[in-house]
Amino acid sequence: MATYTKTVDPNGGSDYASLSAWEAGEQALYSSGDIAIADCKRTGATKDTTIVTVAGWTAGVIPKIIVNAAHRHEGKWADQRGDGNYIYVLSVGASGTALQLGNAGNEVFGLLLEKVSTAGYNSAGIGVSAVANTRISGCIVRNAGSGSTEVKGIAGETVNTDTIVENSIFYNWPTAGIKVQAASDSNFKIYNCTVYGCGIGVHTYGYQDTDIKNTLALNCTTCFAGGAGPVSNYNVSSDATAPGANKATNKTAYTDYFVDPANGDFHLKNTSLALFGLSGADLSATFTTDIDGVTRSAPWDIGADQYVAAGGGEILLAGSLTGSASVSAALTTAITLAGSNTGTGSATAALTTAIHLAATNAGYGSIAGELAGTVAGILLSGTISGTSAATAALTTAITLAGANAGAGATSAQLSTAIILAGAANGDSDCQAALTTSIALAGQIVGTGSAQSLLTVVIGILGSMSVKVAGAHKNVDAAYVFADGAFRLVGDVWGNVLGEWVHISPTTPFLLREDLGYLLREDGTRFMREV
Amino acid sequence: MIVEVREDNAPRGTLEKWPAFAWIMVPGIPADTVRKYMQPELSALTGEVTRRRRWRIRWADLPLAVRNKLQATGQIVIKAGDYTGAYDFTWSQVKVYFRDLQTGLDEAGEL
Numbered sequence: 001m002a003t004y005t006k007t008v009d010p011n012g013g014s015d016y017a018s019l020s021a022w023e024a025g026e027q028a029l030y031s032s033g034d035i036a037i038a039d040c041k042r043t044g045a046t047k048d049t050t051i052v053t054v055a056g057w058t059a060g061v062i063p064k065i066i067v068n069a070a071h072r073h074e075g076k077w078a079d080q081r082g083d084g085n086y087i088y089v090l091s092v093g094a095s096g097t098a099l100q101l102g103n104a105g106n107e108v109f110g111l112l113l114e115k116v117s118t119a120g121y122n123s124a125g126i127g128v129s130a131v132a133n134t135r136i137s138g139c140i141v142r143n144a145g146s147g148s149t150e151v152k153g154i155a156g157e158t159v160n161t162d163t164i165v166e167n168s169i170f171y172n173w174p175t176a177g178i179k180v181q182a183a184s185d186s187n188f189k190i191y192n193c194t195v196y197g198c199g200i201g202v203h204t205y206g207y208q209d210t211d212i213k214n215t216l217a218l219n220c221t222t223c224f225a226g227g228a229g230p231v232s233n234y235n236v237s238s239d240a241t242a243p244g245a246n247k248a249t250n251k252t253a254y255t256d257y258f259v260d261p262a263n264g265d266f267h268l269k270n271t272s273l274a275l276f277g278l279s280g281a282d283l284s285a286t287f288t289t290d291i292d293g294v295t296r297s298a299p300w301d302i303g304a305d306q307y308v309a310a311g312g313g314e315i316l317l318a319g320s321l322t323g324s325a326s327v328s329a330a331l332t333t334a335i336t337l338a339g340s341n342t343g344t345g346s347a348t349a350a351l352t353t354a355i356h357l358a359a360t361n362a363g364y365g366s367i368a369g370e371l372a373g374t375v376a377g378i379l380l381s382g383t384i385s386g387t388s389a390a391t392a393a394l395t396t397a398i399t400l401a402g403a404n405a406g407a408g409a410t411s412a413q414l415s416t417a418i419i420l421a422g423a424a425n426g427d428s429d430c431q432a433a434l435t436t437s438i439a440l441a442g443q444i445v446g447t448g449s450a451q452s453l454l455t456v457v458i459g460i461l462g463s464m465s466v467k468v469a470g471a472h473k474n475v476d477a478a479y480v481f482a483d484g485a486f487r488l489v490g491d492v493w494g495n496v497l498g499e500w501v502h503i504s505p506t507t508p509f510l511l512r513e514d515l516g517y518l519l520r521e522d523g524t525r526f527m528r529e530v
Numbered sequence: 531m532i533v534e535v536r537e538d539n540a541p542r543g544t545l546e547k548w549p550a551f552a553w554i555m556v557p558g559i560p561a562d563t564v565r566k567y568m569q570p571e572l573s574a575l576t577g578e579v580t581r582r583r584r585w586r587i588r589w590a591d592l593p594l595a596v597r598n599k600l601q602a603t604g605q606i607v608i609k610a611g612d613y614t615g616a617y618d619f620t621w622s623q624v625k626v627y628f629r630d631l632q633t634g635l636d637e638a639g640e641l
Binding site: 006008009010011012013014015016017018020021022024025046050051053055094095096097100127 | 531533534535536540541542543544545546550551565568569570572579582
């Protein structure tokens with residue numbers, strides 16, 4: 001038994017330029033037990049537009065159509081992914097079933113499929129005919145044409161056994177979203193599907209071993225028809241027809257349930273428990289993820305999408321550590337990344353693109369929060385209440401704020417920003433560096449040193465009250481900024497040879513770094529280096 | 531079996547070549563015009579698909595010159611419509627080898 005993978009790309013550069021050609025070219029090449037995979041990609045705007053019939057293969061060969069992860073939909077209808085890659089789509093205008101599966105063991109995973117034909121007699125998105133062990137998973141199947149006679153999303157036709165349709169979406173099909181239409185169909189499973197805007201949502205024709213679980217059928221003329229098997233359960237309808245002992249019916253606030261149903265985005269806006277008052281059954285013996293790859297966890301949501309807090313995609317990543325080891329959390333694209341460490345190890349949170357990165361360390365280790373290559377970073381904040389170091393770095397952002405209430409060091413760096421603010425209440429150093437900025441504000445009330453570095457600056461806002469044992473060195477905040485004289489906003493105190501000296505904002509002075517002096521404007525020595 | 535109809539100069543897969551595939555080029559004719567040779571045969575009674583392709587090319591009956599050309603190059607160029615470029619055969623020469631399996635008749639029409 002071997003696996004043979006061939007690439008399919010309508011834009012060329014692959015083994016085949018269409019699924020139809022793959023099917024014709026591969027069906028006689030292999031032996032029983034072999035697996036033939038069509039690895040579907042779409043590297044340009046051209047779509048695959050040819051009807052596909054998978055049938056007549058060498059007996060025992062298992063054909064699988066799997067959309068490559070880089071060209072797979074993101075749980076909603078779209079032409080391109082968020083990363084700009086085109087999504088592989090089978091877009092068929094001709095009359096007849098777009099994808100006919102007639103070979104045992106057929107599997108279709110992650111396919112976007114649409115019918116755009118105007119003539120629709122006996123036209124289906126996917127047809128399953130006279131085969132066993134067909135699996136359709138993670139597909140979005142829509143009708144975008146105007147054909148109206150017997151047009152259905154998926155049709156289980158003649159003598160099928162052990163068909164599973166899961167984690168898939170079917171919408172806008174005039175006849176039915178899912179139609180199990182042959183009396184000889186047996187053990188037909190419909191799990192975690194979303195059916196929307198169809199004539200009949202799920203039509204089983206009274207074939208009582210059809211197992212329907214965790215399935216939404218909404219905004220259909222009739223949501224469920226023909227009955228269902230006795231094990232069907234946990235279904236939701238917009239009329240009174242949902243089958244099963246546990247069900248939710250008459251749910252009609254569609255725009256409250258889905259992100260954008262009019263444009264093919266059926267991501268849930270909340271958990272199905274919150275939306276429908278019903279969670280789904282745990283079907284992890286059959287599959288463990290949802291339509292866009294999110295791992296399903298208890299309680300299972302109903303429909304093709306497992307709700308993730310804060311919107312679609314990978315939104316929230318949170319990690320915590322209560323021991324003495326380290327914890328790290330990394331996320332490529334997200335809205336929120338939050339991590340905490342209450343132990344004595346280290347905590348790291350890294351985010352390539354984000355809006356908010358927040359990290360907290362209440363232990364004695366180190367904490368670092370980084371936001372790099374950020375297109376639009378909004379807020380980076382970090383806090384440490386232990387005795388180690390805290391670092392927060394941000395390439396491009398609006399606000400960077402850091403605080404240190406312990407005895408370690410804190411530093412905040414920002415290449416381009418509007419505001420950089422940092423505070424230290426401990427006994428160590430506080431550093432703030434900014435290459436280009438509008439305002440820099442920093443404060444230290446402990447006994448360590450304070451430095452503020454700013455190449456181009458408009459103003460320094462804040463006061464410095466630094467107790468220095470014996471020398472003026474800790475007043476050196478001044479010369480770092482100074483390309484020449486500047487005006488100090490706030491008081492500076494220094495202790496020189498046991499004598500306190502004071503510069504107020506109204507005290508005019510010149511900086512003479514080369515001499516190590518601060519001079520009054522009238523030339524009188526103000527502070528002398530020891 | 532006719533596997534697919536594509537527009538002129540559409541990309542080809544690297545495995546879409548002779549002897550697994552033969553290309554019949556009809557330059558200048560829109561794909562939609564030729565696409566009828568890919569239609570399935572539908573039951574007049576139920577509308578269900580009864581045959582994957584209604585049309586078949588009678589490969590075994592093709593003239594020896596056509597078969598030799600295909601064997602040598604993997605494709606033939608057919609002149610049809612207003613096409614004025616180089617070609618191997620005319621549509622009139624080859625159309626009779628396209629058979630409608632539903633009616634049993636060979637193609638007699640123009641492209």
